[in-house]
Amino acid sequence: MFRVHCNKCFRHRKTDPTVPFHLAQCRHVICGPCLGQSSQERKCLLCGQALNTIQINRDMPTCVANYFEDPLRFQHLYRKISKFQADQRASDNLGFYRQLQQLEQNKRQLEGFCKMEAQLNRKVVEEKKRIAELRSYIAYHEDAQKRRRHSAHEGTHTPEFKEAWNTFVSTSDTTQSDKPSGRFCLDANMNSRSTRSRSYDVDTKDFRI
Ligand SMILES: [Zn+2]
Ligand SMILES: [Zn+2]
Structure with missing residues (x-):
């Protein structure tokens, strides 16, 4: 332990162990006899501050005992503490840096997902439009098929067909022309229904419906 002596009478504890x-509290060391002299005034004999003391022995608190320890011990402890805390700060900074990297990566990934979502939304719009067109196409052909079946069942043609047929017949009657109309085409049934046999310069199979 550090060499202890009285700051008032300079007595050494080593020479007077009893x-x-x-x-x-003012950090002055005072021996028992000198403390007895100042006990009435309760003031330090050296600096006059209020006297509040603790006896120097092995039972004194650590915060007091540290004043009598070898400073090198605290220097080593200081280095250990400094290194430990520096390592902890470096680890904390590394964690923060990795979090930033992860955030940047998440940001890039999110931007990619947003672009992909926009592309998919455009694709959905295009596909919906295409589906609507296909449905319209299917409905048109289903309706046409129904009309053809109905005509075959009734043995007659659709009103559109009849109108076209009447137009064709009336045109043929007024012009007395045997040339085929560009607006209408004959088929086998029509040939059989016609009251007059007709002959054409072109192959009529190209005009069949
Ligand atoms: Zn003394
Ligand atoms: Zn003092």
Whole structure:
């Protein structure tokens, strides 16, 4: 332990091991006899500050005992503490840096997902439009098929067909022309229904419906 002596009478504890020594709050060391002299005034004999002391022995608190320890011990402890805390700060900074990297990666990934979502939304719009067109196409052909079946069942043609047929017949009657109309085409049934046999310069199979 650090060499202890009285700051008032300069007595050494090593030479007077039976004499108690005290550490005052003002950081002055006072021996028992000198402390007895100042006990009435309760003021330090050296600096006059209020006297509040604790006896120097092995039972004194660590915060007081540290004043008598070898400073090198605290220097080593200081280095250990400094290195430990520096390592902890470096680890904390590394964690923060990795979090930033992860955030940047998440940001890039999110931007990619947003672009993909926009592309998919455009694709959905295009596909909906295409589906609507296909449905319209299917409905048109289903309706046409129904009309053809109905005509075959009734043995007659659709009103559109009849109108076209009447137009064709009336045109043929007024012009007395045997040339085929560009607006209408004959088929086998029509040939059989016609009251007059007709002959054409072109192959009529190209005009069949
Ligand atoms: Zn003394
Ligand atoms: Zn003092």
